[in-house]
Amino acid sequence: MSARVQNLLLPIAVVVVSTVALLFLAGTNPWDPIRFIIEGSIGWPPFEAGTASKIGDTVMVWVPIALASAGLIVTFNAGMWNIGIEGQIIVGAIAASWAARTISAPRPLLVFLTIVAGAIGGMLWGLLVGVLRTVGGVNEIFGGLGLDFVAVSITTYLIIGPWSRSGVASTSGTDIFPDAALLPSFGGTRLSPLAIVITLAAIGGVWILFRGTLYGLKLKAVGANRPSAFLMGIPTNRFLLGAFMICGALAGIAGTSQATGFHFKLIPAISGNYGFLAILVVLLARFRAFWVIPISFFFAMIAVGASQLDLRLDLSSTLGGVLQGTLVLSAMLGLGWAAYRARKHADAADSAAQDAAT
């Protein structure tokens, strides 16, 4: 087994083992919960007829996670921790909501416009993180967190303020968008083939970006070593901004899908924290675009199916949160271990190189 595959499988194994252990502790056999999560997300046996609606939900949860993950691969390769991705999703959703609420156009055009608006909104919000970083010298983690916060505030302000629903303003969000603005979906479910196509295209695009383009190679160079890249004549700041804009645009489309393809309105928690989840997905995927597809689907299945633990097994509903936390921690643990092993190798090489240099 190659070290690459090992480094990928190891964290997943740690996740599975710790999850099963946790379920044992919670007093259930581990198979039932897994089966119920599968049943609750894609049906049991999987993709059984009559579970179309659930499958639709799961796929439409997968879409924003996968899109955000694809975007994060770009910023991670550029050496940036784009914690601001949450804000970029949210602002994308806000921009798409604005388009959905104000523009009247035939459905295909309006859907296209909401997606473009979402992408632009996310892109600008991403650009802002980048500008703070490159011009203001604000670390992108802090800048991003700050802008996440601002984005949440704007959403809440809009929902209880200018965009509050007719009659009773409430946390339930804005009014439902007109039909013409909603992502076209399949057979009465939320499942939107268009969203799937866009997501797969985005993942493929990111794969090609780093596989075959000079732009991607330069981004990678900027991420791996900014001073060297700069000395090679790469305008590093421009590339950092580019990375934030690409990621922001993809996050913005994720937000669009949330608004016009899942909730059909703007709600306060529109991002679903999928941006943070996507960070985990990308770390687990070791920054490889292809792996984003199954890993984010796995998280989508948990997001949709975990309620079954409470409904069917009467496990405390907080177990879902504990489960998620365990997943995150054990994934980090697994990654940490993989990184430790990698570092040991690197150290060895380093010391040898150092020796050669003195």
Place this chain on the structure above:
Amino acid sequence: MSLELRDIHKHYGPVRANDGISLTVAEGTLHGLLGENGAGKSTLMKVLSGFHSADSGEVVLDGKSIKLASPDDAIAAGIGMLHQDPLVFLPFNVIDNFVLGSPGGSRLDRKKAAQEFAELCDRYGFNIDPASPARLLTVGERQQLEIVRLLWLGARVLILDEPTTGISADQRSKLFVTLKALATEGMSVIFVSHKLEEVADLCERVTVMTRGKVVGEAEMPVPPEQLVKMMFGQAVEVKDRPAVDHGAAQLKLSDIRTASGMLSEEPVSLEVRAGEVVGLAGMEGSGQDAFLRICSGMRNPRSGSVQIAGTDLTGKNYRDFLAADVKYLPAGRLEEGLIEGLTITEHFVLAGEDRGFFVDWGKAKKRAEAQVDHFTIKGTEASTAESLSGGNQQRLLLAMLPPRLNVLLMEHPTRGLDIESADWVWEQLLARREVGTSIVFASADLDELLRYSDRILVFFSGRIIGELDAKATNVDEIGLLIGGRSVDSGAA
């Protein structure tokens, strides 16, 4: 105190840095450890001073096997290591540095320590003001301080790792006198170097290492040719470089001042002509760095102007300089030059002229293979930058240079390279003179400066204190200037 190393193994992954080293240093001897870069000398000394623990093998001191898990253990056993860059805390004054690391924890008798410091200095003829801030000391004085400190801590074995790098000739002879005196008093001294003359001058016995193994031992004196043969398998012959006619001014600085720190005192004006090689001498951080950054557009001067090949580029940025065919190669090859994680092919793609959107990897690989071949880089097109040795990293960097250059700026072009690689590097660089490239390089190696420069600028604490014709000067003169002349107390 006699020291014996028995079958020391130290591997870093697949690299056998020490592959079964056995070595005996008799009490009161000056023992030279000679070897080219990467031979494993530093690793061995790090094992001996407790910085690394050996994978296997034994260290025997006066017949007793000892365990060295940390530098503390080594010092407690009486083994003191003088590092290449003396471990001096620059913000502290001399006496604080002296007592730093003394055993006994919180109770510190500064008065007594000062007295003992004065006695030790007296005994070895050092002249260091205990109240002076350490940052004002020359490298030679820092070494003296460190030696005195190690003696005070009870060192009976003294290891010196390349101690003559960056010190003046006077300080060097002073150091050698001190070491000889210490040996007479029974101190065992291990002198690590890659410089033949120094080992020949100083040592009574020499061990030669190559590729992690001991390849020879000899009682001195032996003819240098024999040592070279042991080290390289053949004698290296020094070639005279062909002269090149200098053309028009490629780099012209007029009245340059910087805003802060370096180069702040006097305005600098300088012209470097096509095909000319200018060497920058001086202690690390004396202003060469700021100078090169200004020449490369990485930094803008506060006042004055910079012209490249007749075009005024004052106030422009690095990329404008790059467009004007100015290239800067800083010292840190992996830090400011190459990119960890990227392959040789990817480096060539980044450095190449192709500006298409997609990369033709098939073509890029072929081209990279050809370059790897042409520049004799030990690696394949798929090797990552960090997997290459220092010499091969430098080869890669040179291979990545654009074919046409007006000005090439370099820091330490051959630092850490073995002689063969260093010669190769200079062959490449000197060949660039033929097409009119001006070369400005900073180096700590005085031989290198003298051998390859047409002119040498000597930097001292932020200004240029001497401009020398390389043919008309010598190591001693440069060494004196590097030490700041008046500040150098080693000349006593």
Place this chain on the structure above:
Amino acid sequence: MKSRNHWLSTLTLLAAFALLASACSDDGGTAVEDFQFGILLVGPEFDQGYSQAHFEGAQYAIEQLGLPEEALISLDFINPADNPGLTPEGVAADMISQGADLIVFNSDDMRDGAFAAAEQNPDVPMIWVSGDSAWEDGKDYRSDLSNLGNLWGQMTFGKMIAGCAAALETQTGQLGYLGPLTNDETRRLVNSAYLGAQYCWENFRGGNPADLTFDVTYIGFWFEIPGVTLDATQVVNDFIDGGADVVLSGIDTTQALVRSGQRADAGEQLWAIPYDFVDACQEAPDICLGVPYFNWGPAYLDIAQSVIDGDFEAEWQWIAPDWADINDLDSSVVGFIKGNGLSADAAANLDTFIAGLGDGTINLYTGPLNWQDGTPFLGAGETASEFQIWYSDQCLEGINGVCDLG
């Protein structure tokens, strides 16, 4: 309500097929022993507040029916922040497939999900708590949703009692009301508290109406969100610094009681009245004048019984307290528990006031009353209809503060 009939109609179509396939249950009710009660809770099951009150209400109904606890299917944290992948209609579908015979959506926030679920399962009785979709005379009547009823308690009375208690104790004659976000429901409660306070100030304290100051400050949301809403603690401080000595809370969290309690500990004479949950006084019992609370058990029992009997109807129910004893947990949907801070005299007056509300001799929504902008609300002697009270689109004249942030 804007339509989104395209996808909803396809959803309905699909639901219809699903129903055909599953050979739907008969309309004649359910055997008691087979009855299953499904409830979706917006917050945690044990939040010491809103969702817990609903959960306990459902538990009460199950117990009274003599059913085991398995007959209650509940899922909490049904909100997009905690469970972004869940939708109310999806959870409802799961509960129905598990055998739930009644689905309760406990929050106003589940509105769209409740509509979707009702459309997808037209034969399953459902309740959207706090809504008005089943009110024929209401503004948002959905005649098409014949299986979705609404339930709410007449907290207007609870707030009148709270306002009265505040007026009975205040020494400064200044009251502060910590409002959440501005909408019809919250304005209705502010108005009720104000009317209760005015009445008791004049009739028990013999005060001049002009000497009672009633300030409301809306923080902007159900709870404090740093950076978005006002700082609730700061608002409480401002009330007190401005001279108020009783703070009434209309928000989900306990800043009014907690902050007043802290300042009372430091020697100031202050009181507070929390909201929602029967045990809410616990945070600072000695300065608590009492708490108006919901008790959903009796209402849930009635609804469950109607489902079992097969005569469930989608009604809009706005249930008044049981005036025989508003704190009878077996019968009253709204109650008011007196706190330790209430003096014996005040408690006696409060009982008189409650009795008056109960027997109808006191109707505070009687004119003349003006809206805050001066336009007439009720003419002299005119009493308000449920419609007028429910859709309170302004605060009343006499209340200081902005009641329309939107």
